[in-house]
Amino acid sequence: MSPQVAVLAAEDTSGINGVALSVLIALFALVTVAGFMATRFKQADSLESLEEWGLGGRKFGTWITWFLLGGDLYTAYTFVAVPAAMFALGSVAGFFAVPYTIVLYPIIFIFMARLWSVSHRHGYVTTADFVRGRYDDRGLSLAVAVTGFVATMPYIALQLVGIQAVLEVAGLGGGDNIVAKDAPLFIAFALLAAYTYSSGLRAPAVIAFVKDILIYLVIIVAIVYLPGQVGGWEAIFGAAEDKMAATNEATGKPNGAFIPGTGQGWAYATLALGSALALFMYPHSITASLSSSSRNTIRRNAAILPAYSFVLGLLALLGWVAIAAGTQPIGLDGEPNAQLVIPQLFEDMFPAWFAGVAFAAIAIGALVPAAIMSIAAANTFSRNIYKEWLKKDATPAQEAKVSKLMSLLVKAFALIFVLTLDKQNAINFQLLGGIWMLQTFPVIVFSLFTRWFHRHGLLVGWAVGMVYGTVGAYNVKNPVTGKAFGGSLDNIPGIGEMGYIALTAFVINVVIAAALTVALNALKVSNGRDETIPFDYFADADDPRVQKDLADHAHHGDPYGDPDDIPGNAPAR
């Protein structure tokens, strides 16, 4: 593109869109009020415990969980990045999100009910709590906790990138004045921090209703209205095919894949499967799952959550609608930025007031996951680092206090991260985060089914997977800039095709864990003490024995949940 065209395009979009911005601010104000009012939602006597502040009292039914998990997993960044990947790189980089979010649900159907049951029985709030209870191994538990905490931080930062994309297209955040430039983002996040602090998980649960309804509304309107404006689906797929087949000047290769070609099937499949296995290892997914009121709530949700996958697929295709529409995603700095493609498409094609609704959908879409992620990261910190390593005799009220403060801290960190560093750093860390989370899968999910794996083997497997994945991702160079962390695909050793690094690291992780398990069992090294019993893994909320157990648990101070410290005797009480 010639410089003049870029300047013209920038002028077209740089003005503040007053109507759209007013609608955005009004809807934002609405959810802020809702966030503060959320303390009254399914009201508890006191929010001064992690059960209440951090898990909403574990009493969300099927529909609240559907909204909450949908609002949590399909983040603003997803809504910005997936169509952007389709727009810039094609279907392998973008559309894998659809099979990813389809195979996700059979996978969580299999293990999440077990995790829900054992957590319900023992008062576990995080996966690291479970690992601690399963092996009585603080090191392994810490490994899981730190992985989750570190991987969640950049994910929160990316939610800010989603809000920024909207504000930038709406015309805010420009100019040279650093205060005026970042003030809107700062205010939005300060409000979010305030009502998350006071309402806990109930705030995102209430806001998720608004978010998801707006998202469905906007996507359905967009998918019905926009194709007709640009010549129909034939024209859209034709334009996309032409763009993807065209040669990229910087790399000398085609821009991307229209549909995965020969040899790209591995990349597409491993990206989908690896991402699906990793997603429910993230603390925020676990927090939203454990807040549900029964194990069957999770399983019913596994069958109804794919509705979001359908919407995500439509949204991905909007990236190609933008190709046919000739959308020029130019940032306020005049540089092309594919991340702006969806907000820009909406601003170009919709009347101003509906563009405002669409912007609000994305911006509010950032608040729900950001709130849940910060709560989940804070719970992980207070349970598995503060209580476990710093202050062993912390009361539930102290735990909740630390969590609340930590939720402010992680949001402040995310804000600083986005405002001071290149946002490419957040994207790189997010890419690494997915690779890291998958390495905790054997420790968490395998342990839900068996104690055959040895805790030391699991720890070493995790460590090797983390190192392999990190080094592997570092060595992928961006084809244009040559910088590290250029993508998540690498040659799969032994197969010779490109595949998702996280899944390769996962396989190495499991092989090492299994080999060491055989060796350590042969040497008769202790595999720790298990405080759970088989019954724990399929106990349900309405089970009378569970009710009795929970009543017993309500009055003792040990969150790991065995009042008499004799493991395995729970049903006898």
Place this chain on the structure above:
Amino acid sequence: MALAAVLLVIPVVALMWVPHYAKVEPELLGFPFFFWYQFLWVFICAALTWTAYKLTLSARGLTTHKVGEDR
């Protein structure tokens, strides 16, 4: 319960086997096969998962309160 497990594995296997659907023809309403086929799987997978859920419920009903047995 084995049946429920099979129902859950079907979508994973089908979608991981990419070459069988990475093609343009036959198109549907202007959508290449690759795209409409995956949208179709959203519904198939939801139906299979719901069926598996019903199967686990009835299996649970038959053997409630037998401590130590998994399902």
